[in-house]
Amino acid sequence: MTSPDIAPAAALRSPVEELLRKAAEIAGDYLRGNADRELPVARFLPPDELRAILRLDLPTEGRPLDSLLGDMSQVLHHSVRTGHPRFLNQLYGGFDAAAILGEWIVALTNTSMYTYEVAPVATLMEIELIRRMSLLAGFENGEGVFAPGGSLSNLMGVLAARHHAFPHVKKEGLKPEDRPAMFVSTEAHYSLERAAAIAGFGTDSVIKVATDGDGGMRVDALESAVRKAQAAGRRPFLVAATSGTTVPGAFDPLSEVADVAERHRLWLHVDAAYGGAVLFSRKHRHLVDGISGADSIAWNPHKMMGVPLSCSATLLSRKGALEETLGMHADYLFHGADDDSCGHDLGDLSVQCGRRVDALKLWFSWQALGDSGYEARVDRLFHLARTFRDRIVERPGFRLVREPQSANVCFRYLPSAPTGGDRLAAESEATVRIRNRLLAKGRFMINYAPLDGAATFRLVLSNPQTSVEDLEALLDEIEAAA
Amino acid sequence: MTSPDIAPAAALRSPVEELLRKAAEIAGDYLRGNADRELPVARFLPPDELRAILRLDLPTEGRPLDSLLGDMSQVLHHSVRTGHPRFLNQLYGGFDAAAILGEWIVALTNTSMYTYEVAPVATLMEIELIRRMSLLAGFENGEGVFAPGGSLSNLMGVLAARHHAFPHVKKEGLKPEDRPAMFVSTEAHYSLERAAAIAGFGTDSVIKVATDGDGGMRVDALESAVRKAQAAGRRPFLVAATSGTTVPGAFDPLSEVADVAERHRLWLHVDAAYGGAVLFSRKHRHLVDGISGADSIAWNPHKMMGVPLSCSATLLSRKGALEETLGMHADYLFHGADDDSCGHDLGDLSVQCGRRVDALKLWFSWQALGDSGYEARVDRLFHLARTFRDRIVERPGFRLVREPQSANVCFRYLPSAPTGGDRLAAESEATVRIRNRLLAKGRFMINYAPLDGAATFRLVLSNPQTSVEDLEALLDEIEAAA
Numbered sequence: 001m002t003s004p005d006i007a008p009a010a011a012l013r014s015p016v017e018e019l020l021r022k023a024a025e026i027a028g029d030y031l032r033g034n035a036d037r038e039l040p041v042a043r044f045l046p047p048d049e050l051r052a053i054l055r056l057d058l059p060t061e062g063r064p065l066d067s068l069l070g071d072m073s074q075v076l077h078h079s080v081r082t083g084h085p086r087f088l089n090q091l092y093g094g095f096d097a098a099a100i101l102g103e104w105i106v107a108l109t110n111t112s113m114y115t116y117e118v119a120p121v122a123t124l125m126e127i128e129l130i131r132r133m134s135l136l137a138g139f140e141n142g143e144g145v146f147a148p149g150g151s152l153s154n155l156m157g158v159l160a161a162r163h164h165a166f167p168h169v170k171k172e173g174l175k176p177e178d179r180p181a182m183f184v185s186t187e188a189h190y191s192l193e194r195a196a197a198i199a200g201f202g203t204d205s206v207i208k209v210a211t212d213g214d215g216g217m218r219v220d221a222l223e224s225a226v227r228k229a230q231a232a233g234r235r236p237f238l239v240a241a242t243s244g245t246t247v248p249g250a251f252d253p254l255s256e257v258a259d260v261a262e263r264h265r266l267w268l269h270v271d272a273a274y275g276g277a278v279l280f281s282r283k284h285r286h287l288v289d290g291i292s293g294a295d296s297i298a299w300n301p302h303k304m305m306g307v308p309l310s311c312s313a314t315l316l317s318r319k320g321a322l323e324e325t326l327g328m329h330a331d332y333l334f335h336g337a338d339d340d341s342c343g344h345d346l347g348d349l350s351v352q353c354g355r356r357v358d359a360l361k362l363w364f365s366w367q368a369l370g371d372s373g374y375e376a377r378v379d380r381l382f383h384l385a386r387t388f389r390d391r392i393v394e395r396p397g398f399r400l401v402r403e404p405q406s407a408n409v410c411f412r413y414l415p416s417a418p419t420g421g422d423r424l425a426a427e428s429e430a431t432v433r434i435r436n437r438l439l440a441k442g443r444f445m446i447n448y449a450p451l452d453g454a455a456t457f458r459l460v461l462s463n464p465q466t467s468v469e470d471l472e473a474l475l476d477e478i479e480a481a482a
Numbered sequence: 483m484t485s486p487d488i489a490p491a492a493a494l495r496s497p498v499e500e501l502l503r504k505a506a507e508i509a510g511d512y513l514r515g516n517a518d519r520e521l522p523v524a525r526f527l528p529p530d531e532l533r534a535i536l537r538l539d540l541p542t543e544g545r546p547l548d549s550l551l552g553d554m555s556q557v558l559h560h561s562v563r564t565g566h567p568r569f570l571n572q573l574y575g576g577f578d579a580a581a582i583l584g585e586w587i588v589a590l591t592n593t594s595m596y597t598y599e600v601a602p603v604a605t606l607m608e609i610e611l612i613r614r615m616s617l618l619a620g621f622e623n624g625e626g627v628f629a630p631g632g633s634l635s636n637l638m639g640v641l642a643a644r645h646h647a648f649p650h651v652k653k654e655g656l657k658p659e660d661r662p663a664m665f666v667s668t669e670a671h672y673s674l675e676r677a678a679a680i681a682g683f684g685t686d687s688v689i690k691v692a693t694d695g696d697g698g699m700r701v702d703a704l705e706s707a708v709r710k711a712q713a714a715g716r717r718p719f720l721v722a723a724t725s726g727t728t729v730p731g732a733f734d735p736l737s738e739v740a741d742v743a744e745r746h747r748l749w750l751h752v753d754a755a756y757g758g759a760v761l762f763s764r765k766h767r768h769l770v771d772g773i774s775g776a777d778s779i780a781w782n783p784h785k786m787m788g789v790p791l792s793c794s795a796t797l798l799s800r801k802g803a804l805e806e807t808l809g810m811h812a813d814y815l816f817h818g819a820d821d822d823s824c825g826h827d828l829g830d831l832s833v834q835c836g837r838r839v840d841a842l843k844l845w846f847s848w849q850a851l852g853d854s855g856y857e858a859r860v861d862r863l864f865h866l867a868r869t870f871r872d873r874i875v876e877r878p879g880f881r882l883v884r885e886p887q888s889a890n891v892c893f894r895y896l897p898s899a900p901t902g903g904d905r906l907a908a909e910s911e912a913t914v915r916i917r918n919r920l921l922a923k924g925r926f927m928i929n930y931a932p933l934d935g936a937a938t939f940r941l942v943l944s945n946p947q948t949s950v951e952d953l954e955a956l957l958d959e960i961e962a963a964a
Contacts, residue, residue, distance in 0.1 A: 016579040017510030024506035028499030062852040079591040097498040107585035109561040110790040148630035151835040173684030176658040190812040200682015202655030308592040330672040332931035370544035449814035
């Protein structure tokens with residue numbers, strides 16, 4: 001039966017409107033499924049098998065618009081459900097309906113963040129977000145922009161540091177006497193080494209500082225590394241500390257690192273891509289005490305804050321630093337005083353020219369959650385990690401590898417030690433074997449990484465919908481898979 | 483009246499499903515408006531006025547989900563309608579419903595392109611798209627990835643060229659004897675200079691080669707610039723040619739540039755961010771004859787192909803080049819032979835780590851349009867540009883500044899020459915004045931840029947829905963505004 005008050009409206013809809021309406025229905029079903037533990041997290045298939053099912057050929061002639069809804073269902077079916085409470089694999093996960101709505105709007109209004117005049121609303125949103133995030137970090141007079149990911153925010157930090165110490169490089173290039181040296185902990189993210197490679201220093205200029213047992217940078221080791229580099233004729237210019245390391249989620253002691261930085265006049269960059277979100281939590285923000293002493297910060301709302309990829313803020317403590325580092329003042333694009341944008345063009349603060357709107361989804365998310373919602377989210381994830389840690393310690397066969405500082409728990413499982421063999425090697429082998437079985441089964445997705453000499457499970461709590469029962473079930477599943 | 487067969491279903495919907503369903507209705511209305519010439523393209527307001535209207539404050543406590551629909555309508559109302567047929571302001575414009583659907587799916591399935599296991603469908607789509615785009619460009623054995631914009635694709639080309647010529651830089655940094663020199667035309671995009679700054683050479687290493695009257699690089703000037711740099715003790719390593727320059731949309735003569743590159747063993751990068759799309763057109767692909775001789779190409783489907791920002795392919799002629807240049811082999815992320823991804827992890831081919839899925843929207847767009855749809859699009863845009871050029875030449879007071887080669891038309895308007903004054907200065911002043919009046923009025927949006935000594939209107943045809951009547955109306959509007 002067709003209801004009389006619906007049919008005429010439907011008949012008036014264009015194919016585009018019909019497409020979006022039906023897509024929204026499918027989307028709603030899909031997101032509802034994220035609460036269903038019976039649905040698999042992943043349906044892993046090796047590339048050739050998946051390719052045979054999907055038939056991804058690009059046609060010479062176009063297909064009807066409504067046939068794309070079948071493709072949509074197919075894509076959703078074979079994609080990893082990163083919004084599922086048992087997706088524990090990456091530093092992102094869960095989902096945020098307000099942020100998804102934001103992304104939908106970004107697609108509709110398709111524009112670029114280089115000038116205010118083509119992106120007036122998004123530019124004002126970005127400026128407001130950067131202002132608030134800067135204040136949270138303690139930058140009273142800061143500036144910043146969004147970048148497509150933490151690696152590029154880290155690169156921007158490295159480039160700003162380079163420009164500060166070696167301002168001639170932008171125009172004249174590196175000089176033989178520059179010999180820059182930068183410092184990171186042994187557990188820092190690889191994007192910092194890649195930034196050194198990109199920037200022309202080479203990875204040899206990255207000096208790795210030892211960590212303590214929890215994964216935080218050892219400040220005494222930093223101090224002596226700086227002195228040693230100086231003695232070798234190098235010019236230390238940057239220390240990049242980490243708030244929330246990639247594998248164990250550890251926090252470098254920022255206040256102490258800042259002291260060393262100040263003593264030796266080093267730029268302090270903080271890679272808080274993962275851990276920046278603790279600034280919302282009264283309970284946990286002590287982990288980043290000292291962050292206000294940084295010169296630059298990378299902070300990704302697409303990680304612990306649950307906004308879809310990518311959303312990465314690059315924050316600088318001093319206004320003007322980004323434009324001095326990256327500005328090219330292209331006169332075809334930026335009209336200066338010839339229009340009414342009043343200095344609101346963000347293009348020259350970025351490594352990009354055309355830049356997708358990544359601010360809008362965060363603005364929508366922030367409206368729905370508020371500061372207090374992010375605080376609750378962080379506290380919940382840390383609490384789950386603590387709970388899981390306790391289960392690991394209690395349960396036979398499981399070994400906690402690091403004392404968790406945040407929302408990551410690193411552990412291994414070996415029900416019985418090998419007779420006469422190498423226990424660490426056996427734990428490592430078991431981790432990989434069990435993990436691949438879990439992935440093949442698809443009921444949980446949890447990653448592993450080398451840590452303290454062996455492949456180690458890295459559980460990441462990213463989704464507040466994950467329950468203690470989910471975590472218990474994971475341990476059962478690991479036992480069964482072993 | 484509530485219809486009985488609709489109400490029960492609606493009652494079962496969760497708030498999230500309701501939100502998405504209503505958002506789709508608003509989205510449908512909005513996109514229908516893109517065909518309505520009575521709706522303004524832009525409602526320009528200076529930042530402070532717009533800020534006062536929008537009240538963008540970030541709340542401490544979250545707001546109800548359904549209240550965000552009001553914000554959605556507000557955002558749409560104040561954003562520039564880049565999908566409007568009278569938006570002629572940037573190298574992007576129009577809209578593609580299939581690609582928008584693709585973006586909606588990307589938001590739902592939120593994942594990162596670094597590993598096959600978390601992005602299996604998107605990874606296979608990207609590989610297929612890169613394969614087809616490479617074949618169109620004549621790379622039989624190429625490789626590539628998507629990057630967030632043409633500037634970063636250009637940076638990747640520069641870095642790959644650097645690694646080819648100076649392979650020690652990645653590890654050891656630039657050496658005093660390196661003295662690199664790269665060559666671009668005077669009308670090349672500024673991102674190439676910025677790439678030189680980022681890469682540590684400095685902008686002084688970028689040697690600008692003169693163009694001919696149409697804006698194409700002069701090959702004789704390139705040859706002598708290379709010889710001069712060699713004589714000065716520099717090491718020429720890269721020429722970056724442009725297919726579709728930013729302002730007049732000009733094409734460098736690739737075959738001849740390739741000859742010079744081969745003779746002097748320079749890496750040939752082609753910035754085809756804008757013009758790559760001509761590869762679909764039997765009629766216009768001659769503009770990029772010789773592109774198969776390139777070593778790397780930047781090509782943005784978010785420009786002439788109509789896909790939402792950002793979607794930028796970085797194509798390399800040789801498999802392995804990107805990983806050699808950028809690979810860091812992070813063992814926490816890439817498991818090598820320990821899983822069944824069979825070498826399908828794309829993360830080490832990128833300057834990013836976490837990377838948003840930009841391939842999916844292009845895959846959906848390609849399904850709806852096919853090769854033939856892109857061909858028709860390119861041909862239509864070029865035809866419109868030609869038609870507009872003819873109108874400019876015919877109409878009194880208008881002056882064609884460059885003979886258009888593609889979808890851009892550069893012109894000025896001055897109804898009567900100044901008595902005893904500088905005509906060029908008067909044209910320049912008129913361009914800025916008229917343009918700002920047009921923007922304030924909001925019925926058209928067209929940009930200007932300095933070209934051949936004066937501010938010049940740059941009309942960009944990006945939307946196949948733009949009609950000849952729209953273009954006539956623009957000329958009338960310019961006359962009225964002057």
